[in-house]
Amino acid sequence: MAEEGQQTEEEMAAAMEAMASGGDDSKALSQDEIDNLLGFSAAPAHEKKTGIEAMLDKALLSYERFPMLEVVFDRFVRMLSTSLRNFTSDNVDVDIHSITSLRFGDYVNSIPMPAILSVFKAIEWENLALVTYNGSIVYSMVDVLFGGRKSNRPIRIEGRPYTSIEQSIVRQVTELILIDMGAAFDPLSPATFQFERIETNPRFATIAHPSDTVVLLQLRVDMEERGGNIEVMFPLVTLEPIKKLLTQTFMGESFGKDSIWELHLGKEIYNTDVVVKAILGKKKTTMEKLMKLKVGDTIILDNKASEDIDLTCEGIRVLKGKIGKVEEDVAIAVSEVINKNMRERD
Structure with missing residues (x-):
């Protein structure tokens, strides 16, 4: 009996030693599995996050809570298409590629270089926002405005600094965007957007805290065989003054006149x-x-x-x-x- 008890203790000690030394490799997680579990995979910033990172990011306010914002952006795109056609005298199509919400720090880190960032101010809301142009749209605008030939070859994006002519063209396009954006917001709330400055380094265009939530409108601009991307970014802090208006499900939160209901309501009110x-x-x-008044007293x-x-x-x-x-x-x-x-x- 003593030998059996001693043998059992030795078997238990051997099993514990095997567990401590990682003898069961089938239960061990690889580094990729750990990263996927935590949500820290090497995915682009715009892709949907998973795992624990998604749980931590759950407080991120989605633009889908602002139904009227999509209506405003749709009106803005129609106006911008007309304005760019008149500006370039060419066939220009502007489409909404996506509308997303993300952290400002993630957005800045995801901006492809080279790029030009135009900082503008919303006068009534007393805050700032950004318009970002990638290299393709900048070179395409220069090509169109200066009579470049149409070519099926992709535009080669150079790493050189942008010239004063290119920055001047971007500023003119930004002025058009701000006018059309103000007109798109006007039925909802009066808005005047004023151009502030141009930056070529995203780090110098920090207008919000890295953890602040922003709404990003990504536009695809096509000029026949040429084109590129334009992004309009609004921090939620900038949209805060009109937050209640943006949460409406329809313009003005009021339906058309219903004479039958109005007559019925009037009758019910008169019978109250x-x-x-x-x-x-x-x-x-x-x-x-x-306190001294009693029955029989007279009050004058x-x-x-x-x-x-x-x-x-x-x-x-x-x-x-x-x-x-x-x-x-x-x-x-x-x-x-x-x-x-x-x-x-x-």
Whole structure:
């Protein structure tokens, strides 16, 4: 029996040693599996996050909570297409590639270089936003405006700094974008966008905290065989003054006039019972005199017997009249309508 107990203890110790030394390799996770579990995979910033990172990012406010924002952006794209056609005298198509929400820091890190960033200010909202142009759209604009030949070959993006001519063209396009964006927001809320500056380094265009949520509108601009991407980025802090308007499901949160419902509501309102009180008079007194009042005492009011008395409804004076008697009932003859908005029922 002693040998059996000793053998059992030795087997348990061997099993524990095997577990500590990682003898069961089938249960060990690889580095890729750990990264996927935590959500820290090498995926682009715009792709949907998974794992624990997605749980931590759950507080990220989605643009889908702002139904009117998509309506505004759709109107903006139609206006911008017309403006760019007039500006370039060429056939220009502008389409919405995507509307997403992400962190400002993730967006800055995902901007492909070279790029030009235009910082602009929303005057009424007292905050800033960005318009980003990738290299393809900048070189395509220069090519179109200066009469370059159409070619099926892709535009070669150079790593050199942008020239003053290229930056001047970007500024003119930005002015068009800001005018059209203001016109798109106008039916919802008056908005004036003012150009601030141009940056070629995303680090110098930091207009929000890296953890702040932003709404990103990605546009695809096609000019026949040429084109590129334009991105308009609004921090949620910038949109905060019109947040309630953006959460509406339709413009103005009101339907068209419904005469049938209006007539029915009017009838029900006219049939509503209300309480009308006749105020005979008022008297100011002290708490001491009020406490000494007893049955049989006479209270002398401040108004005269010949004066009109007030008739109130829910504390609002609506009529004036003289008190009298009809048979055995107390009656009041209306002498004045105080509320001029009162109208007799037709």
